[in-house]
Amino acid sequence: MLTDLVKAGKVAEFVDLAPLTTYKVGGPARWLLDAETLTDLESLGPYPDPVVVIGRGSNLVVADEGFPGLVIRLGNGFSQITIGRDRVVAAGANAPLPAVARAAAKAAIGGFSWMVGVPGSVGGAVRMNAGCFGSDTAAMVNTVSVWDLRAGERVERSAGSLDYGYRTSNLAPHEVVIEASFSGSIGDPKDLEKEMRHITRWRRDHQPGGTHNAGSVFKNPVGDAAGRIIDDLGLKGTRVGNVSVSTKHANFFVAEPGATATDIRTLVDLVASTVYDRTGVRLVPEMVFVGFD
């Protein structure tokens, strides 16, 4: 139970979430469970209340007021990467995607190179159907092990049951991804290294590296790119408080020191409404907002 975990020092109270996200903004979690192993999730028992699982925080905007419920973060016990037979790669939900890409390349398994530039975790990718460079998580995932917080039990989900769409799955907030297995193709480690270097270079050239951001703010409309639309309207550099539309890539918003989550939310709404008013295109955020109404 939560109260027992607080007493045991496993759950901390009023923990600042800003450092756990790439935007570095937002308020505290009422409770934070650092789950090092499955036992920590098991000891929570069936948990019916609102929950947020945080991975690398690379697609999250946490409200300035924080989140009034339980936040769960997975630890090192969920970071393993295992190369199996038939080019199957199994990874814990806390494994960083770039590490999965490199482990697969070393084992001569292709198809994972796109992960090298996505600074998220396996759990976040499985939930969000992360992807780029013509591939995504849905194209590679076989099975997903989930800890169902409401039932307090482990459930195995097949890829087909996740109802994947563009940056969506049907995984609910109470379903914690703990592990996933992926299938790759035959690859040559040298070629895969080259491919990853190319992807890394492309990102360095086209995206605002070294800044506080959460990757693409909006999903791309069918047949178009959100960044192109925003750029064409001359909105690069548009600013609310200490957050601005990147001058390097218009679908990235960059948070500077002193930025708030409200600045981000207001800029998202401003850009979306400007785009709608001037083009009729409704941009839909890709980022996940936590603790907002």
Ligand SMILES: Cc1cc2nc3c(=O)[nH]c(=O)nc-3n(C[C@H](O)[C@H](O)[C@H](O)COP(=O)(O)OP(=O)(O)OC[C@H]3O[C@@H](n4cnc5c(N)ncnc54)[C@H](O)[C@@H]3O)c2cc1C
């Ligand atoms: C510079 C930069 C570039 C990026 N480029 C891309 C890109 O090319 N393509 C792309 O798709 N994304 C991109 N992203 C966004 C982000 O990295 C991905 O969406 C990533 O998959 C999010 O993983 P995360 O661990 O950071 O998840 P978080 O941001 O922590 O969480 C995202 C969502 O996943 C849920 N979640 C996290 N872990 C789990 C878990 N174990 N179980 C269940 N749910 C979980 C959260 O509750 C939340 O709903 C980029 C981000 C940055 C900062």
